[in-house]
Amino acid sequence: MAETTKRVLLAAPRGYCAGVDRAVVTVEKALDLYGAPVYVRKEIVHNKHVVTTLQQRGAIFVDETDEVPEGATVVFSAHGVAPVVHEEARALSLRTIDATCPLVTKVHREAVRFADSDFDILLIGHEGHEEVVGTAGEAPEHIQLVDGPDDVDNVTVRDPEKVVWLSQTTLSVDETMETVRRLRERFPKLQDPPSDDICYATQNRQLAVKQMAADCDLMIVVGSRNSSNSVRLVEVALEHGTRAGHLVDYADEIDESWLDGVSTVGVTSGASVPEILVRGVLDYLAARGFEDVRPVVAAEESLMFALPNEIRRDLKAAGMSDKMRHDGSFAETSALR
Numbered sequence: 001m002a003e004t005t006k007r008v009l010l011a012a013p014r015g016y017c018a019g020v021d022r023a024v025v026t027v028e029k030a031l032d033l034y035g036a037p038v039y040v041r042k043e044i045v046h047n048k049h050v051v052t053t054l055q056q057r058g059a060i061f062v063d064e065t066d067e068v069p070e071g072a073t074v075v076f077s078a079h080g081v082a083p084v085v086h087e088e089a090r091a092l093s094l095r096t097i098d099a100t101c102p103l104v105t106k107v108h109r110e111a112v113r114f115a116d117s118d119f120d121i122l123l124i125g126h127e128g129h130e131e132v133v134g135t136a137g138e139a140p141e142h143i144q145l146v147d148g149p150d151d152v153d154n155v156t157v158r159d160p161e162k163v164v165w166l167s168q169t170t171l172s173v174d175e176t177m178e179t180v181r182r183l184r185e186r187f188p189k190l191q192d193p194p195s196d197d198i199c200y201a202t203q204n205r206q207l208a209v210k211q212m213a214a215d216c217d218l219m220i221v222v223g224s225r226n227s228s229n230s231v232r233l234v235e236v237a238l239e240h241g242t243r244a245g246h247l248v249d250y251a252d253e254i255d256e257s258w259l260d261g262v263s264t265v266g267v268t269s270g271a272s273v274p275e276i277l278v279r280g281v282l283d284y285l286a287a288r289g290f291e292d293v294r295p296v297v298a299a300e301e302s303l304m305f306a307l308p309n310e311i312r313r314d315l316k317a318a319g320m321s322d323k324m325r326h327d328g329s330f331a332e333t334s335a336l337r
């Protein structure tokens with residue numbers, strides 16, 4: 001029998017976005033500056049490997065601010081926090097470092113602005129996701145959650161002339177547009193956000209998967225189960241023609257049987273995933289005859305964010321560098337890329 005051609009289509013962009021890079025390096029720099037332990041409220045980003053690696057370096061992850069000892073240092077995760085969390089931290093005299101992604105902060109600001117103008121804000125997002133809890137906390141009396149198209153019928157507003165939708169940054173673009181379409185059927189005067197809330201990184205990773213999905217018998221997405229943007233990549237692949245799709249944290253979670261009869265494997269990773277984990281998957285595949293790796297490039301990314309002001313100030317005072325590499329990444333300082 002003729003040997004089938006085996007190849008890998010490797011999505012680009014994939015992996016770390018600017019907000020994740022910044023948040024992970026923030027914890028690493030906090031450990032360098034203040035020493036262990038540094039407390040982190042919630043997972044700094046939704047990735048198992050990142051969290052366990054930082055734990056080994058002395059980060060302590062807690063669920064709530066009141067688990068942090070008085071006067072200690074706490075980092076807020078990339079997904080953002082409600083104002084009440086800042087108040088709790090102040091009451092406990094904590095040193096806070098806010099690693100909220102600037103693109104999440106942008107959505108918080110939009111929420112505050114529309115609430116000040118007395119709009120009803122329809123926040124499209126996943127119930128219980130930390131980002132949505134944080135954004136809703138900016139104006140709880142003005143914001144209601146819309147968890148996908150099927151939730152639209154449950155929405156009630158005070159004045160249909162004064163309604164705006166905002167969203168979580170890491171949703172499926174297509175599903176969100178469907179939710180908006182149904183909302184607009186009910187509320188024709190529904191206003192759009194001033195700019196896209198679904199962030200560039202989420203959009204680009206979905207775009208790359210869409211470009212290659214129909215050519216793939218199998219899509220392997222590297223990412224953790226609680227990572228919204230990673231989970232979405234599996235869904236997008238399946239919606240666009242991939243026969244089977246799986247999310248794995250590590251290469252050793254791949255089941256050999258997934259490769260039965262497969263000639264093209266798509267590989268990508270979520271925005272919170274270090275590239276070393278993708279390398280692990282590519283090595284696993286190469287060892288099984290999938291050595292031909294072809295990039296599928298949907299977009300170029302160059303965005304970078306400066307570290308939080310608190311960290312930059314303290315790095316400067318300590319004579320330590322807050323410099324990034326010329327390509328904008330923090331790679332020289334981070335073990336987690």
Ligand code: 0CM
Pocket residue numbers: 019020044045046047078079101104131169170226227228229230270271272
């Ligand atoms: O929001 P999501 O669950 O996708 O978070 P993540 O940590 O996997 O990805 C980066 C972010 C943010 C905000």
Ligand code: SF4
Pocket residue numbers: 017018019020078101102103104169170199200201202229271
């Ligand atoms: Fe920021 Fe988007 Fe990355 Fe989330 S996925 S941290 S919103 S850039």
